[in-house]
Amino acid sequence: MTYTVLACGSNGNFQLGIDNNEDQSVLKPVLFEINGELTSQLHVKPIKISSGGNHTLILLENGEVYSSGDNTHGQCGHAISSTNFPVFSQIIESNWKDISCGWEFSILVNEDNEIYICGRGLKGELGLGKNVTESEFTLLPVDIEEEYQIIEVQSSLDSTVVRLDKNRLLGWGNARKGQLGKQELLLNNKLEASLWHPRLLNFDVPSGAEFTYSLGRDYSVFYVNSETNTRDIKVFGKQIAGQLKESTSQIVNVKSMWSSVHEIVKSIDNQYTIESYGNNSHGQLYQTIENHPNILAIEFAIGSEHGLLLSPNNEVYAWGWGEHGNCGVQKKQKIESETVTFDYLNLLYNGQSKVILIHGGCATSWVVVE
Amino acid sequence: METIYDEIEIEDFTFDPITQLFQYPCPCGDRFAITLDDLLDGEDVAVCPSCSLMVRVIYDPEDLSEYEEQLK
Numbered sequence: 001m002t003y004t005v006l007a008c009g010s011n012g013n014f015q016l017g018i019d020n021n022e023d024q025s026v027l028k029p030v031l032f033e034i035n036g037e038l039t040s041q042l043h044v045k046p047i048k049i050s051s052g053g054n055h056t057l058i059l060l061e062n063g064e065v066y067s068s069g070d071n072t073h074g075q076c077g078h079a080i081s082s083t084n085f086p087v088f089s090q091i092i093e094s095n096w097k098d099i100s101c102g103w104e105f106s107i108l109v110n111e112d113n114e115i116y117i118c119g120r121g122l123k124g125e126l127g128l129g130k131n132v133t134e135s136e137f138t139l140l141p142v143d144i145e146e147e148y149q150i151i152e153v154q155s156s157l158d159s160t161v162v163r164l165d166k167n168r169l170l171g172w173g174n175a176r177k178g179q180l181g182k183q184e185l186l187l188n189n190k191l192e193a194s195l196w197h198p199r200l201l202n203f204d205v206p207s208g209a210e211f212t213y214s215l216g217r218d219y220s221v222f223y224v225n226s227e228t229n230t231r232d233i234k235v236f237g238k239q240i241a242g243q244l245k246e247s248t249s250q251i252v253n254v255k256s257m258w259s260s261v262h263e264i265v266k267s268i269d270n271q272y273t274i275e276s277y278g279n280n281s282h283g284q285l286y287q288t289i290e291n292h293p294n295i296l297a298i299e300f301a302i303g304s305e306h307g308l309l310l311s312p313n314n315e316v317y318a319w320g321w322g323e324h325g326n327c328g329v330q331k332k333q334k335i336e337s338e339t340v341t342f343d344y345l346n347l348l349y350n351g352q353s354k355v356i357l358i359h360g361g362c363a364t365s366w367v368v369v370e
Numbered sequence: 371m372e373t374i375y376d377e378i379e380i381e382d383f384t385f386d387p388i389t390q391l392f393q394y395p396c397p398c399g400d401r402f403a404i405t406l407d408d409l410l411d412g413e414d415v416a417v418c419p420s421c422s423l424m425v426r427v428i429y430d431p432e433d434l435s436e437y438e439e440q441l442k
Contacts, residue, residue: 010399012420054399103395122384157395176381218382258397259376281375304397305375323421324398340422363398363421 001370003042003356005030005049005058006349009326009364013054014086016364017068021086025325027349027367031087032066038087046368051303051361052101052119053157057108058088063095065108074136075104075119092137100155102173107140107160113150115140115162115198123158124194127172142170142198156215157258161201167209169201177218179237203236214302216240217258223251235261242277249275255302257320260284262302264295272298274307282321283343289319290344303360308367309345310358316349316367318342324363373424374415378402380429383416387440392416396423406437 006027007016014021017030019038029040048059055069055076066088067076074080077091091108094116098109105119105126117126120134127140142148149165159173159180171180176193181201183191203222205211210225219237233254240261249265252272256262260278267273271294274286283289284305299310306320306327318327323340328348330339349355353369360366383392385406392409393401400420404413404427414427 010420012399015399053395279376281373321397321423323423 001043001045003045004040004353004369005042005046006367006369007364008328008348010324010362011364013070014084015051015054015056015069015361017056017086017088019086023324025329027365030068033087033089046357048099049357049359049361049366049368050099050101050106050155051359051364052106053103053362055101055104055106056088056361056364057091057099057101057106059096059099063097063111064093065091065096065099067091067106070104073104073120073134075101075106077106077108077118077137079136080134098150098153100153100160102155102160103157105155107153107155109150109153109162113148115142115150115153121158121173123174123176124196125158125160125173127160127196127198130194130196140198144170144198144200154213154215156220157217159195159215159220161213161215161220162198163213167205167207167211169203169205170198171195171201172198174218177237179215179218179220181220181236204234212253214254214256214261216256216261219256221254221256221261223254223263225251233261233263240278252298255300257284257302257307258304262286262300262307264298264300267294272296274300274309279305282341284320286319288343292319292345299358301358301360301366303365304362306342306360306363306365308348308358308360308365310355314350314355315347316355316358317345318348318365319345321363322346326360326363326365374426375423377426377428378416380409380427380433383427385437385440387437390441392427392437394425396421398423406434406441409434 008024045061050057068088095111108116118137151163153162161171172195181203213222224232252264262276273294276285296312301308309317322342327342328346357368383394390406396418398421402416404416
């Protein structure tokens, strides 16, 4: 079995890894440098893609991680002497199990539950203290008393929340708006603006409860699956317009663009759809777009200001803000100023190869096929 | 009509005293930018050099003095 990663969208710093820096509105196979040769064929399955502002990391099933794009601050995990990587090249091996990218930094977690960090951050993004705003690949010291297993890591532009075992959450970075959970106020009655080192966070998640979370640009959204309340969604940080609407639907999953929240919900008659709220400047809210179906496949991916949907027929559709080709080619007749808005589901992929993973980045779209 | 994509507080921008630019990440990967002079003139829309998105900067005129201080 071989795998191909396809990508389109914003590409000014080679973040698509296709060996040029032109934006693409049609999916292109990305290139990997493996054993000194360029190839678009992978023999190991890609299991996660993560996007920063101008760089991309891809995690394979065997624990290898590849990166492409802007490396001005070392965010691709390579020495800063190379300012960009036009194709995907491998980051140092360490049996990686999870990855996440922020605006100009990357985080990698290995099977030994060590967290490595690289890139730049002025607001505590690196977790290495107030004096460290840029770093090549470094092991992050985590000073908490009990042992822990790392389950998953997610980053927003400038903050990171790591899910540990026993429903513990660890985080660092920009906390000014409360996006890193409940904090004690400082003497001036303000929140601590930056958490410069990793610390345990309080997002009101009961121990033992099932939960899922997603980081927006300046807020974190948590969905706790409690038996008494079918819609226990909490937003920490900047509040998002429209979030408190009541519904009898059952939430299945929640993801976030930079400025809107998207919930996969199951209605009483067992139909799935996406309910969105927040910023709708460019058709981001799913229920406001034309031809939105009640989706059958639960696979959806969320980028900075656009979304992707995998249909049961192996088709990938995009909606939202698509100025850089990340929603494909505009098919509607529109006045020039509106061509960047995809207020309808636009077909991005309907090829023969089976889609196994979709991902949305900063105006970039990714489809992995077998 | 031009659409403002979002409103961003001035504290969330990074200010570079050398270029006198306020910058904030744009969802395209580039950065919204506006100069201190523009803000002092009452202009409040930061634009992205790579796309059509714009944000309104939320600030009080008195907020600007601390940035002017940084120039000295």
